Amino acid sequence: MLFFVGSGGGRFAMITQTRRTGGFRLETEEVSIHFDPGPGALLATRLAGRSTTAVDAVVVSHAHPDHYTEAEVVVEAMTRGGIKNRGYFVGSASAVEGYKGEEGSFGPVLSDYHRSLPEATVALEPGDTFTIGDVTLEATPTVHGDPTGVGFRVELEDDLLYYTSDTELRGFVIDAAEDATILVANVTRPGSDRIRGHLCTSDLVEVVKEARDLRKVFMTHFGMKMIKRGPGREANSVQKRTGVTTVAARDGHVYDL
Ligand SMILES: [Zn+2]
Numbered sequence: 001m002l003f004f005v006g007s008g009g010g011r012f013a014m015i016t017q018t019r020r021t022g023g024f025r026l027e028t029e030e031v032s033i034h035f036d037p038g039p040g041a042l043l044a045t046r047l048a049g050r051s052t053t054a055v056d057a058v059v060v061s062h063a064h065p066d067h068y069t070e071a072e073v074v075v076e077a078m079t080r081g082g083i084k085n086r087g088y089f090v091g092s093a094s095a096v097e098g099y100k101g102e103e104g105s106f107g108p109v110l111s112d113y114h115r116s117l118p119e120a121t122v123a124l125e126p127g128d129t130f131t132i133g134d135v136t137l138e139a140t141p142t143v144h145g146d147p148t149g150v151g152f153r154v155e156l157e158d159d160l161l162y163y164t165s166d167t168e169l170r171g172f173v174i175d176a177a178e179d180a181t182i183l184v185a186n187v188t189r190p191g192s193d194r195i196r197g198h199l200c201t202s203d204l205v206e207v208v209k210e211a212r213d214l215r216k217v218f219m220t221h222f223g224m225k226m227i228k229r230g231p232g233r234e235a236n237s238v239q240k241r242t243g244v245t246t247v248a249a250r251d252g253h254v255y256d257l
Helices: 011-016 041-047 071-078 171-177 201-210 224-229 231-242
Strands: 002-004 024-027 032-035 057-060 088-091 099-101 104-106 120-123 129-132 135-141 150-155 160-163 182-189 216-220 245-248 253-255
Touching (some): 002 216, 041 071, 057 071, 088 129, 171 201, 182 201, 182 224, 201 216, 201 231, 231 245
Parallel strands (some): 057 088, 182 216
Antiparallel strands (some): 002 024, 002 253, 024 032, 099 104, 135 150, 150 160
């Protein structure tokens, strides 16, 4: 199942906390993986009545604050306050090693201390894979502010889940969704109101129309304009235009796959 800790994204939703910004947890029979723990991740988990410490891996797709600011404290939760060397930290090169280049400077998002706590800390580039229990992650490319940012194709027992992370629409997004059964899309903007580095609702429709096997689409990472327009209405319009069940994630809600 998917537990949406927070469904907000982008700097204005984040600084106003109009929607929470804690990312989401994927829970399988064997593991619980926290993706993109932004500001408020632990508090929102607690307020939703769920265990903050029942987590086996922390995954950070790129080094923007709405995706990583609580990575260290979720690592502490995972390692029982830093006492038990357990679990995994998986991230983009920027999140794990740090990146400095023409595009700017990003990460690393963990102190050396926090980096030493999990059983392993792993940087993934597009195409790389890493297995945690019954889940295999494969990093996918993105086009976004952080040039090392990645999305993930997540192989589950009966499903292939694709998490776009933050990216604009390119051929590789359509390719990665093509044989996925579940899509988690960061749709920052409503309608055709496209901005650089992000998906809007019309982009999502294009992706879903091209995908063969999709059963369910989750929209999340809503920016202020999306929140004002109404993510539920946007999800309805995606469903109407594609015929695929589409859900607008709500803060603190749990969804079956
Ligand atoms: Zn971002």
